[in-house]
Amino acid sequence: MLEAAPEMDWLDWILLVARVVVVFFAVLISVMLLIWMERKVAADMQTRMGPMRAGPRGVLITLADGIKLFFKEGITPTLADRPVYLLAPVIAMIPAFLAFAVIPFGTGVTLFGRHVPFQIADLNVGILWVLAMGSLMVYGIVLAGWSSGSNYPLLGSIRSTAQMISYEVGMGLALVAVLMYSGSLQMSQIVASQDRVWNAIPQFPAFAIYLIAGLAETNRPPFDLPEAETELVAGYFTEYSGIKFAMFYLGEYVNLVVVSSIAVTLFLGGWRGPHPSFVAWLWPLLWFIAKVVAVVYLYIWVRLTLPRIRYDRLMSFGWKFLIPIGLLWVLATGAVVVLPDVYGKGALLTGALIVVGAILVASLLWPLIAPRRQSAGETPQ
Amino acid sequence: MAPDQIVFWVFAPVSVGSAVAMLFQRNAIHAALFLIVNFFTLAVFYLVLGAPFLFAVQIIVYAGAIMVLFLFVIMLLGVDREESLVERLRGQRPLAIVLGLGLAAEIFVTARASLGLARGPANFDETVNVGGNAQALSHVLFRDYFLPFEVTSILLIVAAIAAMVLAQRRERTTVEAAGEAEV
Amino acid sequence: MIRLPLVLFFSAVLFSTGVYGVLARRNAVLVLMSIELMLNAVNVNLVAFSQFWHDITGQVFALFVIAVAAAEVGIGLAIVILIYRNRETINVDEVNLLKW
Numbered sequence: 103m104l105e106a107a108p109e110m111d112w113l114d115w116i117l118l119v120a121r122v123v124v125v126f127f128a129v130l131i132s133v134m135l136l137i138w139m140e141r142k143v144a145a146d147m148q149t150r151m152g153p154m155r156a157g158p159r160g161v162l163i164t165l166a167d168g169i170k171l172f173f174k175e176g177i178t179p180t181l182a183d184r185p186v187y188l189l190a191p192v193i194a195m196i197p198a199f200l201a202f203a204v205i206p207f208g209t210g211v212t213l214f215g216r217h218v219p220f221q222i223a224d225l226n227v228g229i230l231w232v233l234a235m236g237s238l239m240v241y242g243i244v245l246a247g248w249s250s251g252s253n254y255p256l257l258g259s260i261r262s263t264a265q266m267i268s269y270e271v272g273m274g275l276a277l278v279a280v281l282m283y284s285g286s287l288q289m290s291q292i293v294a295s296q297d298r299v300w301n302a303i304p305q306f307p308a309f310a311i312y313l314i315a316g317l318a319e320t321n322r323p324p325f326d327l328p329e330a331e332t333e334l335v336a337g338y339f340t341e342y343s344g345i346k347f348a349m350f351y352l353g354e355y356v357n358l359v360v361v362s363s364i365a366v367t368l369f370l371g372g373w374r375g376p377h378p379s380f381v382a383w384l385w386p387l388l389w390f391i392a393k394v395v396a397v398v399y400l401y402i403w404v405r406l407t408l409p410r411i412r413y414d415r416l417m418s419f420g421w422k423f424l425i426p427i428g429l430l431w432v433l434a435t436g437a438v439v440v441l442p443d444v445y446g447k448g449a450l451l452t453g454a455l456i457v458v459g460a461i462l463v464a465s466l467l468w469p470l471i472a473p474r475r476q477s478a479g480e481t482p483q
Numbered sequence: 484m485a486p487d488q489i490v491f492w493v494f495a496p497v498s499v500g501s502a503v504a505m506l507f508q509r510n511a512i513h514a515a516l517f518l519i520v521n522f523f524t525l526a527v528f529y530l531v532l533g534a535p536f537l538f539a540v541q542i543i544v545y546a547g548a549i550m551v552l553f554l555f556v557i558m559l560l561g562v563d564r565e566e567s568l569v570e571r572l573r574g575q576r577p578l579a580i581v582l583g584l585g586l587a588a589e590i591f592v593t594a595r596a597s598l599g600l601a602r603g604p605a606n607f608d609e610t611v612n613v614g615g616n617a618q619a620l621s622h623v624l625f626r627d628y629f630l631p632f633e634v635t636s637i638l639l640i641v642a643a644i645a646a647m648v649l650a651q652r653r654e655r656t657t658v659e660a661a662g663e664a665e666v
Numbered sequence: 667m668i669r670l671p672l673v674l675f676f677s678a679v680l681f682s683t684g685v686y687g688v689l690a691r692r693n694a695v696l697v698l699m700s701i702e703l704m705l706n707a708v709n710v711n712l713v714a715f716s717q718f719w720h721d722i723t724g725q726v727f728a729l730f731v732i733a734v735a736a737a738e739v740g741i742g743l744a745i746v747i748l749i750y751r752n753r754e755t756i757n758v759d760e761v762n763l764l765k766w
Binding site: 183186225226227230231233234236237238240241244245247248256259260263264266267270287288 | 510512513516519535536538539540542543546547548551552554555558559615616617
């Protein structure tokens with residue numbers, strides 16, 4: 103399985119290591135800029151100035167914050183489970199970085215007579231790798247909450263476990279729909295399949311489900327129940343300080359970049375976009391960055407606009423709305439993908455019309471058979 | 484040594500070590516963590532044994548869902564206090580030694596017998612995983628094993644409903660009735 | 667290529683560890699975890715045989731085992747929660763209502 107092993111010589115290894123290092127630092131820098139961007143956008147929407155002092159227009163504010171956190175005293179609570187307590191921030195950070203391994207940032211460039219793709223590894227099961235890393239992110243939070251030996255973190259981590267597992271199902275369904283539509287698990291193939299139209303258009307429900315589930319996976323407002331400050335002080339990282347807190351913070355924002363990059367790769371055509379023919383390797387990269395910034399801006403916008411929702415509503419929204427819609431959409435995608443092969447294109451149109459008609463008839467008949475609300479005061483069960 | 488052998492010799496001790504460590508942890512959460520390490524090493528084995536799809540499934544299902552469920556239940560019930568590890572099984576040790584020797588002998592015989600069967604270093608990826616492991620797997624899964632696949636899906640639904648019914652709070656209805664009476 | 671007997675030996679060790687856990691641990695959650703360990707040892711065997719015989723059926727069965735294990739864990743943990751709720755303990759030695 104270790105596929106590339108036989109033909110790789112030392113130059114390939116160097117290029118691979120160089121790619122890993124470049125991606126690592128690119129992610130760090132992008133997180134730095136992302137935090138600055140979030141603060142600036144928030145300030146703009148609230149008619150404030152935002153950070154202004156560190157660097158031009160406050161660009162270096164994250165660096166300043168990082169240095170401050172680095173030199174702060176790290177405190178370990180007496181009741182903490184020490185090894186797990188120290189391990190949790192690291193676990194929270196690593197999967198987020200690993201998820202970048204399969205994301206194609208651009209077409210690639212020819213260096214020393216070989217083609218160097220802007221992607222660390224084009225795994226055969228790329229989309230599953232992304233799901234796997236997403237499912238590992240919960241560990242950092244769970245272990246942090248448990249090992250702090252304190253009540254608020256524990257509550258936060260129990261919440262986050264339930265929340266992340268629930269929304270992972272919805273996210274998985276959205277990804278399943280995309281991979282059915284694209285016919286591949288490989289990231290490069292999925293990008294290649296979007297050369298005519300971006301997946302976001304035919305797969306719009308999946309896109310919406312993915313964005314909402316991504317909000318819950320990254321624990322961002324309005325779904326930041328694991329760290330809701332009005333209820334849980336700071337949730338799972340209440341007891342963390344200094345560099346360990348910085349790691350959680352970093353992991354959270356790396357996670358946001360990951361979710362946005364995956365949204366771009368799977369739904370918004372990845373690095374595709376019209377570009378002039380000179381310096382051909384640069385434009386896809388710029389397109390990718392521009393799209394990621396757009397998705398991140400959307401997330402920031404949502405955060406600043408919507409209030410935090412109640413925990414039970416969050417769960418029931420995930421289970422009773424997002425997952426059923428996702429299932430139906432997977433079914434519909436399956437029909438669209440398979441039926442033309444079996445019955446030809448004309449039959450597909452007929453089938454679609456029948457389905458639409460059935461839904462219309464059902465929606466017309468529904469008020470007749472629906473159970474009536476007896477009084478306004480009664481709670482619906 | 485071929486790369487897959489290196490991987491095996493690096494990860495097999497980690498795997499066995501974490502499994503044994505899991506048994507001798509007094510704290511349930513620590514035991515669960517060691518089991519997660521074990522599942523990761525097994526996922527790596529799947530990768531080496533030509534099953535990248537199972538590698539991903541192992542991480543998503545076991546490490547990502549099942550073990551999180553375990554952690555969740557341990558934290559929810561608060562049963563992570565220390566547990567004594569004194570053995571209570573009578574006559575366990577001699578019996579274990581006898582049976583263990585029997586198992587070792589059986590594996591030894593199997594190993595001897597299988598030496599003649601060695602298939603040589605033919606590449607699994609070229610013979611079976613043609614067009615990708617996921618594709619090869621799906622061909623077999625959805626053609627030859629379609630009925631078991633559907634039955635498994637029914638099993639999962641039944642299990643989900645059963646888990647909900649079992650874990651539901653019975654006294655909740657009475658509490659709610661009391662609440663409504665107050666209103 | 668890894669020799670098949672090596673993998674078999676390895677998975678036998680894991681399986682035995684799981685058996686010991688089921689027999690010796692008294693925390694019901696730990697017992698369930700040991701069962702998972704046993705199922706995984708079986709999976710390693712299935713995948714190894716699959717590679718040995720150049721037949722992907724073994725991987726299909728491993729997939730089924732994983733799905734069944736997920737169902738088993740769901741039910742098992744629900745039962746554990748139920749036992750805890752009724753008896754305030756999840757020590758399997760104390761859950762002996764059916765013993766006489």
